[in-house]
Each structure stands twice: as structure tokens, then as C-alpha cells.
Amino acid sequence: MKCGKDLSQKKTPHNPRKSYTGVKPFTYNECGKSFSQRANLLLHERIHTGVKPFTGSECGKSFRQKSSLRIHVDVKPFTCTDCSKSFNRKPSVRRHKRMHTGVKTFTCIECGEIFNYKTHHTSYQTIHTLMNRPL
Numbered sequence: 001m002k003c004g005k006d007l008s009q010k011k012t013p014h015n016p017r018k019s020y021t022g023v024k025p026f027t028y029n030e031c032g033k034s035f036s037q038r039a040n041l042l043l044h045e046r047i048h049t050g051v052k053p054f055t056g057s058e059c060g061k062s063f064r065q066k067s068s069l070r071i072h073v074d075v076k077p078f079t080c081t082d083c084s085k086s087f088n089r090k091p092s093v094r095r096h097k098r099m100h101t102g103v104k105t106f107t108c109i110e111c112g113e114i115f116n117y118k119t120h121h122t123s124y125q126t127i128h129t130l131m132n133r134p135l
Contacts, residue, residue: 024034026041030048035041043065046052052062054069063069067089070077076086078093082100087093095117098105104114106121110128115121 022036024036026036026038027034028041028044028048033044035044046064052064054064054066055062056069056073058073061072063072070088074088076088078087078090079085080087080093080096080100082097085096087096098116104116106115106118107113108115108121108124108128110125113124115124
């Protein structure tokens with residue numbers, strides 16, 4: 001494989017080869033949209049059916065995804081072990097931990113400026129795009 005990713009072993013409950021190669025065997029017949037994982041098809045189906053199985057106990061507001069309900073009620077089950085700051089999603093605490101380790105993984109190809117977060121890097125790149133645009 002050219003990119004260097006080792007896909008010979010199953011690393012997660014789903015088959016990583018399907019999502020990596022672009023194979024999308026799960027199709028929602030009503031709209032024709034396809035997905036690489038069955039779970040994503042089921043989430044999409046809720047858009048069409050209007051099913052919102054996760055309901056706030058105090059306000060009664062319903063959501064299609066459990067994570068959306070957690071955000072709504074401000075539940076933050078994931079905690080940084082370094083500073084005790086809490087987050088509602090596991091990837092958020094992973095991103096946050098970069099601040100403590102000093103890891104800076106995103107570098108501007110134009111000027112070499114280094115960023116901890118991809119979003120900061122992406123928005124910074126627009127500065128160069130705007131500066132290099134003809135008037």
C-alpha cells in the first residue's frame with residue numbers, strides 16, 4: 001500500500017479496509033446515500049424517519065444521537081488527567097492533551113508556523129491564500 005498504512009489487521013469492530021478504500025456497501029434506498037459502516041446508515045435513517053431516541057430527562061428535548069444529548073445537558077464524562085478539565089467527547093480530550101505535551105503537529109507550508117490544532121492551521125492558511133490572491 002502506497003500510503004504506509006497497515007490494514008492487514010482488524011483494529012476496530014468495523015472493517016477499516018471498507019472505509020479506507022471508499023467501499024460503501026450500506027445504502028439507504030429512499031435517498032440513495034451510501035455509507036461504509038452500518039452504524040452510519042442507521043444514524044442517517046433517523047433523519048428520514050424522524051426518530052430521536054435520546055431524550056433529556058428535564059426538558060424533554062429529543063436527539064438522534066446520544067452525543068448530541070450529552071452536549072445539550074452539558075455532560076462531560078471525559079476528563080484530562082493533567083488538569084482535570086472535562087469534555088463531552090473523547091477526541092476533544094485527546095486534542096486538549098496536546099497542549100500539555102507541547103506536541104505541535106501542523107506546520108504551515110508557506111512560512112513554517114507551527115500549530116497544535118488542525119483548525120487553527122487551516123484558518124491560518126487562509127491568510128496566505130488571501131495575501132497571494134491577485135487584486
